[in-house]
Amino acid sequence: MKNISVAIDGPAGAGKSTVAKAVAKKMDLLYIDTGAMYRAVTFLVLKEGIDIIDEQMIIDIAKNTTFNFSTDGSEIFINGENHSKEIRTPRVSEKVSLVSKIGDLRTVLVNAQRKLAENHDVIMDGRDIGTHVLPQADLKVFLTASVEERATRRFEELSKDNQAESVSFDAVKKNIIQRDSIDSNRDQAPLVKAEDAIEIDTTTLRTNEVVEEIIKLIRKIQR
Numbered sequence: 001m002k003n004i005s006v007a008i009d010g011p012a013g014a015g016k017s018t019v020a021k022a023v024a025k026k027m028d029l030l031y032i033d034t035g036a037m038y039r040a041v042t043f044l045v046l047k048e049g050i051d052i053i054d055e056q057m058i059i060d061i062a063k064n065t066t067f068n069f070s071t072d073g074s075e076i077f078i079n080g081e082n083h084s085k086e087i088r089t090p091r092v093s094e095k096v097s098l099v100s101k102i103g104d105l106r107t108v109l110v111n112a113q114r115k116l117a118e119n120h121d122v123i124m125d126g127r128d129i130g131t132h133v134l135p136q137a138d139l140k141v142f143l144t145a146s147v148e149e150r151a152t153r154r155f156e157e158l159s160k161d162n163q164a165e166s167v168s169f170d171a172v173k174k175n176i177i178q179r180d181s182i183d184s185n186r187d188q189a190p191l192v193k194a195e196d197a198i199e200i201d202t203t204t205l206r207t208n209e210v211v212e213e214i215i216k217l218i219r220k221i222q223r
Contacts, residue, residue, distance in 0.1 A: 013150025
């Protein structure tokens with residue numbers, strides 16, 4: 001039987017990761033947090049003090065790094081070490097879009113992601129899963145929400161991790177607006193809704209409502 005692939009796309013703070021993880025658990029799918037892979041590379045770049053403009057050095061880091069996820073995708077292991085919290089810091093968030101737009105880096109990581117999809121029933125979330133990573137995905141969903149709501153969610157996440165004291169809500173909102181611009185206007189695989197994607201505005205929806213809606217869509221393709 002052919003493996004099922006589900007693509008969840010959308011801008012920062014739309015709820016992609018939270019929703020995808022919940023759907024994966026309920027539907028027994030392998031969750032691949034593609035954004036975490038780019039954050040992991042960004043984390044390593046900052047850790048090693050590498051200049052963001054040194055694209056070849058960044059690509060070499062990605063090629064020589066192993067990425068593994070916990071069963072539910074909530075934790076990422078970089079070269080065997082758990083750095084799940086470190087990749088979510090404001091410092092990494094500020095630079096991840098700049099790193100993500102490096103064309104050859106994306107090629108390295110996309111190939112790894114596609115290989116996973118060939119061997120498992122998967123659900124992936126990111127900016128270009130349905131348009132670039134898995135263009136033949138069985139189901140494509142585009143999640144969105146207002147900028148204000150997305151900034152609120154991100155700020156609340158930082159508060160839970162005791163990181164909100166180091167950054168203001170306005171700074172978080174500004175960062176999201178900047179990331180939207182960079183992600184939407186990059187030359188390779190920009191953030192855009194796939195023509196055959198189903199759009200869900202999550203601004204006024206609870207997480208469980210979005211999860212149930214996507215599960216209904218998955219069950220339709222399984223019939």
